[in-house]
Amino acid sequence: MGKPDVFRQALDCRSRRQIPAVACLEGAGVLEMKGILGWVRAVPRQSVYIQLLIFVNFLGALYGFYWYRYQLGETPVSAWPVVPDSPLACFYLALALVYLYFGRRNGWLEGLAYMGLMKYGVWTAFIIGLYWIESGNFTLENVWLFSSHLGMAAEALVFWLTYPVRRIHLVPAAAWFIFNDYADYGLGLHPYLPSMNFYPAVVAFSVASTFLILAFLYRGAEKRMTLPSTYL
16 A cells, blocks of 8 residues: 555556656656655646656756866866766756656666765855855855755655665665765865865865765665666
8 A cells, every 4th residue: 555556656657658757656646745745745746846856857967067177177087987076966866857757767876866966956055155254245156056056856756755765776876976085185186175275174075975975865775665677
């Protein structure tokens, strides 16, 4: 009973009607809450929002790669995978949403996306917040970066609450982001910082956030329902 039956009905609906399973969920009886919270919980279950967020995340990834163009130009090509952290997290989610739109799940991509969006969403907001405290310099660009990165973290949380991954899917994500921290602060490949005065706080926050977010996702993965039959 409950959510597993709803998802099973949606997948059966897709097989009969040859449409994305997420579209079947719109009429499967899962959208019972009203108001803002109900709308937020509806987002991962409606095809129109899935399509919109695929576009938004792909666009965000492209903008992010463009934003990193100067640092990428000064970095060896072999190190590029550890430089544009936020754009890659958006790209992972966009790919995972493509799977979801067609009624499939890719837990490996979802694990990378959830952890990356949460980690670099709050990390960037933390950095900008420290910069504001130090300089008092508010600009349209850094306000936009602050709000959009918090939105990335919130987006990951909303989708994780609806489509959590198995613990096994967090293993490569954990390994990747631990290595990324080493590359950032052990090899000096971290994103450009607005000030080096708070560098020790940046390192501590980044490493701590990796393990705290991993623990958060790992703990939740055990308790929440998944759709094993739709994982790749």
